Each structure stands twice: as structure tokens, then as C-alpha cells.
Amino acid sequence: MKIDVLTLFPDMFLEVFEHSIIKKAQSLKKVEIQVHNFRDYAFDKHQQVDDYQVGGGPGMVLKPEPIYLAVEALRKLETKVILLTPQGQLYDQKRAYDLAKEKHLIIICGHYEGFDERILDLVDYEISIGDYVLTGGEIPAMVLVDSVVRLLPGVIQEESHLTDSFTDGLLDYPVYTKPIDFRGMKVPEILLSGHHQKIATWRREKQIEKTKQKRPDLWEKRRIDEKI
Numbered sequence: 001m002k003i004d005v006l007t008l009f010p011d012m013f014l015e016v017f018e019h020s021i022i023k024k025a026q027s028l029k030k031v032e033i034q035v036h037n038f039r040d041y042a043f044d045k046h047q048q049v050d051d052y053q054v055g056g057g058p059g060m061v062l063k064p065e066p067i068y069l070a071v072e073a074l075r076k077l078e079t080k081v082i083l084l085t086p087q088g089q090l091y092d093q094k095r096a097y098d099l100a101k102e103k104h105l106i107i108i109c110g111h112y113e114g115f116d117e118r119i120l121d122l123v124d125y126e127i128s129i130g131d132y133v134l135t136g137g138e139i140p141a142m143v144l145v146d147s148v149v150r151l152l153p154g155v156i157q158e159e160s161h162l163t164d165s166f167t168d169g170l171l172d173y174p175v176y177t178k179p180i181d182f183r184g185m186k187v188p189e190i191l192l193s194g195h196h197q198k199i200a201t202w203r204r205e206k207q208i209e210k211t212k213q214k215r216p217d218l219w220e221k222r223r224i225d226e227k228i
């Protein structure tokens, strides 16, 4: 997979993409990530990327020209263009799985008070990471890249994300490590039994119990989706 990120703050990505699983995925050539400053695509001598709203109003608005030029330079036939904005569809694990099947993503980080509406003509998906407003799309872009890259084949053990929270509409089951008894809090007996089938059943029960308790909204959605 190839991912191009368009931002006014490329340095914000340096640390995040150079650590842990995202770094490993790049070293294994499972993903190639490039971060571009779309100011480099501004054509006037001041490299202006924003301007006042036509018709009056507060704040500066991202101009369309640099973003169009950047996307046109990077786009291929198979490319999907994503704009991160609080007005987008809410991001979830299902969308992460869908995006992980793509070959090339261009991710545009919105900024300032907003963007010229004509930018939407370039975009396949408008995505929001939650119903709150951040100062820009950079942190959402990091969230999106992280959640997609870990799903690419060969990046982490597949078994590990098949049991992730949300993968089948349930939260993950509780996990433990040693010591078996920590300050009187004991690892559940069943996990010491070595009985794989019983452990799998227990884990499933715990997933359901935990989801009902902590995320009744998820449980209700699953009940409706699966007509339980």
C-alpha cells in the first residue's frame, strides 16, 4: 500500500511514523508513507494556502488551488482520496478494514477554520474520528494511518487483530500475564486449565458480558445487525 499525506505541518508526523508498528510496516515494505507539505504546491510567490471567506465571516479558509495541484500530481487510477474533517462519516474498525484493502490513499488534513467547499469534488471519503473538533486533520490522519497499517497482511499476526475489540461488533476479552496471583487478584482458574475449547468459550462469554456492560450501544447494534 502507498499512503500520501497532505498537510501544512509535516514535522508533526516525523516521530509518529518512525516508531513501533508503523515503522516496522515500512521497513518490511508493506507500506510506503510520504508526507507532503501542500504549501509546496502553492503557486503564488507568498505560497499562500488560505484566504478570507468570500461573503465575509471569521477565520481563514484553505484555498482550493494548492490541494488540487497536490492531488493531481499524486493521484493514480486506483487512488482513494480522504479528507479528514469533523463533518465526515464517523470512523470505525469496519472502515479501517475496508481502507486496508486499498492500494493507494491520499489523506488531506483540513486546517484552520475550514476549507473551500470545492475541495470536496476531489474527495472520495470525508472522515471524522469523533464528534469533537480538533485544531486540524493531522492527529486524525495519524489515527487513520495507524489503524489501517496494523491491518495490512504481514504487519502483525492476523490472529491478533481477529480478536481485536470491534472486529465482530464486540469488545476484546480480558487478558492476563504472570504473576498468577498479584496482590490477591488471581488470574481466572479456567485460563490455567490448558483446555483450549473451554478457554475459547469463556473468552467469548467475557466478550459478550463486557460489551453489554461497557458499551450497551455496541451490543444493541450487534443485536439489530445480526437479528439476535
Ligand code: ADE
Pocket: 084, 085, 086, 110, 127, 128, 129, 130, 131, 132, 133, 134, 135, 136, 137, 140
Ligand atoms: N479535524 C478537526 N476535527 C476533526 C475530527 N474530529 N475528525 C477528523 N478531522 C478533524
